[in-house]
Amino acid sequence: MFTDATFPLGPFVPYEGNPILRPKGNSWESSNLYNPAALVDGDEVVLLYRAHAEDIVSHIGLARSSDGYTFEREDAPVFSPQEDYERFGAEDPRIVLIEGVYYLTYTGWDRHSAQLCLATSTDLHTWTRHGPIFSDFDTFATVDPRGHNWSKAGVIVPVQMQGRWWMYFGEGAIYWATSDDLIHWTPGTPDTEPMYSPTPGSFDADLVEIGTSPVLSSNGLLVFLTNGATRTVHSDGRVDVDYRCGQIAIDPEDPTTVIARMQVPWLRPQTFEDRHGLVSNVTFVEGLVSFRGKWFAYYGQSDTTLAVAVHDPAQPWGAQVRAALESKETRR
Structure with missing residues (x-):
């Protein structure tokens, strides 16, 4: 949790050296x-x-x-499939x-159910x-029902x-x-009553998914980066x-209600890697850290490579207009 954030957090600028990690070897x-995930x-x-x-x-x-x-x-993974539910x-x-x-939350996939799972470690x-x-629990219950347990994506408030x-979770809708x-976790509502659903006509018209663990803004709100999708059949x-x-x-005084939402995305597919891959046209954020005075948001590009976008608090929203106004005042 950090106290120097604002809502909305940003702007974020994709790093010119992306991707920062690629597949390698055999x-x-x-x-x-x-x-x-990032920390x-x-x-x-x-x-x-x-x-x-x-x-x-x-x-x-x-x-x-x-x-x-x-x-x-x-060289070796630190966590690998072991149980039937994640085989x-x-x-x-x-x-x-x-x-x-x-506390590691992750999706266990058995080619039938995508289940939100938990593991713990000290090292x-x-x-x-x-x-x-x-x-x-089916987090697609009100969007595109799976008919069985489906509960991807979960972030724990620290x-x-x-x-x-508290945990916020869900792909399809958020609970x-x-x-x-x-x-041991207990959902606050049935899967038919999400706290946040897709917004028709918007960039998250068909699906919303929790992205990163929250940060605490300067006015006390919890700010989450999220993922949204549209589908064309x-x-x-x-x-x-x-x-x-x-x-x-x-x-935090009313933690079951979303009180603000960005109307436009802060990141969207733009580069070749964002637009081409295992699942094309995907920028998918899961990691966010405050590091050396800047915010680093880590995301997947088309399920194939890994990238970062950076927000410098010294360059806030409207920085160009602000600089122009300050320059005008200086000339007076």
């Missing part, structure tokens, strides 16, 4: 590398990223950077550090699995609110859950998607 990360560890940024070979069975790798841009990755992939990590324990290498968090721990111990059955990144804000 190893477990040889085909695709994307969708990272600051001392004087380094740590990424836990999703990667896989041609089998598309995802593992989670770890990389470190002293500048936020150039990363050294470990075809441990996907899309989010992470939070609370009182010396890392980012040795993990205790706690299994799927929800047993019967401080208690209203005397409980909330609470816990007394950070391990062609006459031959092909489906094109366009994933863009948005933001929402929540009042």
Whole structure:
């Protein structure tokens, strides 16, 4: 949690050296590398990223950077599929550090259900699995029902609110859950009653998904980066998607209600890597850190490469207009 944020947070500028991480070699990360969680560890940024070979069975790798841009990755994954519920992939990590324990939320994929799962660690290498968090919850229930447990994407708020721990989760629509111990979670509403749904006619018209863990803004609101998508279905059955990144804000005094939403995306597919890959036309954010006076938002490009966009608080919204006005005052 940070106290120097604003809503909306930004503007973010994609790094000119993107992608910052690509698939490599003939190893477990040889085909695709994307969708990272991020945290600051001392004087380094740590990424836990999703990667896989041609089998598309995802593992989670770890990389470190002293500048936020150039990363050294470990040779072996730090988290790999092990249980039946994740046998075809441990996907899309989010992470939070609370009182010396890392809480990793990720998607366990068995080619039938995409289930939100939880694991804990004190060193980012040795993990205790706690299994799927929800047993019967479909976060697409009001959008495009799956008819079975489907509960991807979850971020844990690193401080208690209203005397409980809170999680915001969901792909399709967004929901909330609470816990007394950070391990066992109870949804606050049925899957037919999301707290935030797609906005017709907008960049998130067909799907919304929680993106990053929240940060605390200067006026006390929790600010989340989110993902939204539109889908185009062609006459031959092909489906094109366009994933863009948005933001929402929540009042900690009323943590079940979204009170503000960006009307336009702060990041959208623009570059070749954003537009071409395993799933084309995707910018998908999962990691956000405040590091050395700037904000770094880490995102996947078309489920194939990994990139970063940076916000410098010294260059706020309207910086060009502000500079022009200041220049005008100086000339007087």
